[in-house]
Amino acid sequence: MTRIHSIITPIFLLWFILPKFEITSGKVLEETYLKWVQYKDDCIKMIKTEPQPQEGLFCNRTFDSYACWPDSPAGFMVNISCPFYLPWYDKVSQGSVRRQCGAEGLWQRDDSGQVWRDRSECEEEKEVTSQELWHKQLKVSFRTLYTVGYSSSLCTLILALIILLSFRKLHCTRNYIHANLFVSFILRAVAVIVKDAMLERHWGREIIKQADVNELLSHQAAIGCRTAQVLMQYCVLANHYCFFGEAVYLYSILVSSIFIDNNKFLPYLCLGWGTPLLFVVPWVVVKILKENKECWAINENMNYWWIIRFPVLFASLVNFLIFLKILGIILSKLRANNQGQYPDYKLRLAKATLTLIPLFGVHEVLFVFATDEQTTGVLRYIKVFFTLFISSFQGLLVAVLYCFANKKVQTELRRKLLSWRTETEILCCGK
Known part of the structure; x- marks a missing residue:
């Protein structure tokens, strides 16, 4: 206190x-x-009405x-x-x-x-129990964890995005979709960091006079943190539906053109950035009409929160089903192409699985049915830890897997580096 x-x-x-x-x-x-x-x-009233x-x-x-x-x-x-x-x-x-x-x-x-x-x-009891102190330290640790995670992801994703867009030979539908996913991760990381900063600014302002109370509790004072809250929800949803686009694109390549032409990027763009508006806008309307309090950080009625939660769970479950289907296709193709080489295709299948998990966001399925209302005590802290850790560092993992560890990207980087060295040597020799 x-x-x-x-x-x-x-x-x-x-x-x-x-x-x-x-x-x-x-x-x-x-x-x-x-x-x-x-x-x-x-x-x-008592002072004015009671007799002397x-x-x-x-x-x-x-x-x-x-x-x-x-x-x-x-x-x-x-x-x-x-x-x-x-x-x-x-x-x-x-x-x-x-x-x-x-x-x-x-x-x-x-x-x-x-x-x-x-x-x-x-006075309230000033004695703080060891459990309360542990909970407070845990919250600080969680915040430090995801701040470091989102900051690391932000830096690597920006570099990966620059690389994918800088080399003409890397320009293709697949890399455009990867770049779209990178942008969604970047905006998500920025939105989370800005949201935390706005909340701290809103509640951390200096209080000097009585008028500061009304100002602090006014809707005008909360506009900044509410806007940051809305943008964060939009960016989180956009991130999930960019995952969805990645899953649909890969499945359409392996099976057939079941959804849209593989050479067209615009539908994927609409899926990733347009779909979240269908849910964020109604959520904002409900918040204004039903829970228009402070920074909209508290969900008093969890039924309203399902407007945001449902599309996330839906996208995660569909991605998981596509993930299983793609693994089955990869397994059958590896068996057909590796007759008698069982250990080899098994290793390649494991590699493909580990690569697809972060691309599809399959980890979200682990806690699909462990909702905030159902998780308490130690289970809640375990869920919060894994959710924050994976979500914050996922951008870093995706950037490494689909850019820095990509053979075509490495080839283009080596070619560009060799070109720079040659130009430098020519300039030095010319002088």
Whole structure:
């Protein structure tokens, strides 16, 4: 918990009682602020409507942005219940906050000149268990993991894309589709990094005055992180449907032209970049109408999340079926071409399998039926680890397999390098 020394305005109070960088803090902050407003309004109503004491010295009723204090007789210690807007109120509902009314009818002050108040019974437990500390460290490790993964993938994919587009002899439908997949990985990596930066910027802004609360919770303040969230969802879907295009293209080559002409690239382009719009746009509409809160990072109703989840699962399952079909075709062809050479074709089949897995995104099938609602505890952390690790480093693997390890690419790079050396030697000898 982030702590501050004094609570002068409501926003300081909220910042005092809420975690600063948790993703869920948006929802907690909004709910706490609304409850605080209700508590404040009730207190102001009491201050205006309750009759004044008729005789004797007393400390005046007041609202100090934390608790509501009634008129109190001089010389008495005043105890009132902990405010109900505290996020942990259920744990401290029996506690109380105290003030001392002095003998002269003024609220007692401490050495700093501030009105003294004891809210120790209303504080959240500061003791952090080893399990909670482990969970926090695990979240930081996960974020570091996928940040490194996406950054590495981003660099290698950009280099691979430049190579595929720079050499004329590498220009063909197959490499265009590979380049399309590289672009989807690049945009996905950029979208994830930007989304994290926007979320941290939204919740990490400095809070100085009361107006900052309304600004922080306003829809205008969330536009940036919402836009980043939408772009990330689109890029993730586009990445999956570029996988789908790769699977369809390879299957059409091995079997027949079952979907489209192999020499045409435009339909694959529409499949990869057009299909996600059919799902992202309805999801945005539902978010605006039903869950228009903060940065849209929280899925309160998981039924709405299926608008994004379903096309991902559908593409992954179809890719898996195509993957199995292609393996069967490759197996039959290798057996036919390698009569009596069983170990050889078995090795080549294993190599083809390992190459196709990242190309088709088959790893997604491992957790197709392990949804967020069904996975808890250790199983959830295992799923999150493998999903983040494979997804973030997958771009790096794809770039290596389909560019840097490609024999035609290596041949063109060697030819270009030899040409550069020859030109350099000619220039040096000419001088």
